[in-house]
Amino acid sequence: MLFTKGLEVYYEKIKALLGVSIKVPKGKLYAILGSNGAGKSTFLKAIMGLEFCSYGVVEFEGRRIENIHPSKIVKLGMTLIPEGRHIFPELTVDENLRVGAFLRSNAKEIKRDIELVFSLFPHLKGKRKTEGRFLSGGEQQMVAVGRALLTKPKLLLMDEPSMGLSPLLVKEVFNIIERINKEEKMTILLVEQNLKLALNIAEYAYVMQNGRVERYGTSESLLNDAEVKGAYLGEGKYIDKKQIWEGKIRIKK
Numbered sequence: 001m002l003f004t005k006g007l008e009v010y011y012e013k014i015k016a017l018l019g020v021s022i023k024v025p026k027g028k029l030y031a032i033l034g035s036n037g038a039g040k041s042t043f044l045k046a047i048m049g050l051e052f053c054s055y056g057v058v059e060f061e062g063r064r065i066e067n068i069h070p071s072k073i074v075k076l077g078m079t080l081i082p083e084g085r086h087i088f089p090e091l092t093v094d095e096n097l098r099v100g101a102f103l104r105s106n107a108k109e110i111k112r113d114i115e116l117v118f119s120l121f122p123h124l125k126g127k128r129k130t131e132g133r134f135l136s137g138g139e140q141q142m143v144a145v146g147r148a149l150l151t152k153p154k155l156l157l158m159d160e161p162s163m164g165l166s167p168l169l170v171k172e173v174f175n176i177i178e179r180i181n182k183e184e185k186m187t188i189l190l191v192e193q194n195l196k197l198a199l200n201i202a203e204y205a206y207v208m209q210n211g212r213v214e215r216y217g218t219s220e221s222l223l224n225d226a227e228v229k230g231a232y233l234g235e236g237k238y239i240d241k242k243q244i245w246e247g248k249i250r251i252k253k
Contacts, residue, residue: 001026001155001187002047002078007056007066009046016042018211019056024155024189029181031190031202031219039211040191041083044157048080049073060155075103077154083163085144089133093124096132096143100150110150117146120176138169145176155187156180162194170194174201199223 002024009017017039024030032040045051047058049070058066065073087096097117101110118125121142132140141161148156161177162170178201181188192198199205199219207215207228215228222228 001061002189003057003059004043004047005057007043007046007058008054009042009051010054016051016211017046020208020211020213022206022213022216024187026154026187027181027185028204029178029188029190029202031192031198031205032208033192033195033198033205034208036193038208040208041159042211043208044080044159044189044191047157048078050080074151077152078157079148079151079153079155080157081144081148081159081161083159085137085140087132087135087140087143087147090131092129092131093135093143094128097146097150100147104150104152113150113152114146117149120179121146137164138166138173141165141169141173142176145173145180149180153186155189157189157191159191160193161190162192162197170197177201195228196223 005021007017007020008015020043032043034040042051046053049068053066057064060076060078088099097114104110124139124142127135127139132143135143161173165173174197177188177190180186190198190202199222202219204218205216205222206213
């Protein structure tokens with residue numbers, strides 16, 4: 001469904017992405033993992049047309065989409081839930097959800113999908129008339145997920161959904177992500193710093209560092225990989241990330 005090859009992005013003279021190539025099959029839940037500053041969010045923005053791709057290919061369902069306008073990408077069926085949620089603080093929960101359905105016209109289907117969101121997040125139903133600014137961080141994340149679902153995406157991109165949430169809420173949100181993938185058959189690409197949490201629900205993952213993919217494989221293989229455990233999970237053999245960045249250690253693929 002999603003394919004990138006050799007993707008490069010510059011911030012002025014600094015190369016933020018150094019030839020990133022991934023594949024995400026239809027119906028799968030895949031993850032892009034790595035520490036802060038690895039280039040994960042930049043990669044999602046490049047896919048969505050929010051950052052200019054200097055080089056490389058982005059294909060969605062066989063169509064080249066690099067550097068086309070984000071609104072056109074949304075119409076094709078791809079939606080991004082950005083880092084930090086970014087819901088509209090002056091709008092109610094109900095109104096925020098309806099913003100996601102802006103491009104849709106079938107009122108009956110929109111109403112049905114709003115009720116689907118409330119079935120996924122029953123806590124929100126009692127707050128549907130509450131303005132976004134009065135919601136907790138966890139509630140705002142739920143609204144952001146719900147708003148994205150109202151666009152009827154074929155592919156859902158999620159950027160750091162665990163950020164700023166309590167452990168209990170993180171578990172709830174990740175359970176919902178897994179349900180959306182399995183029950184709604186929705187393809188999901190999840191970007192996350194919490195490797196262990198993401199690998200517990202994703203089928204396959206790419207580990208990024210310093211703008212490039214350093215390792216990839218099934219979640220099971222990465223969870224059992226001594227080098228990944230040492231560098232990112234605090235287990236097994238420890239690898240100094242600085243040595244990786246400086247090229248003194250190269251994680252083998």
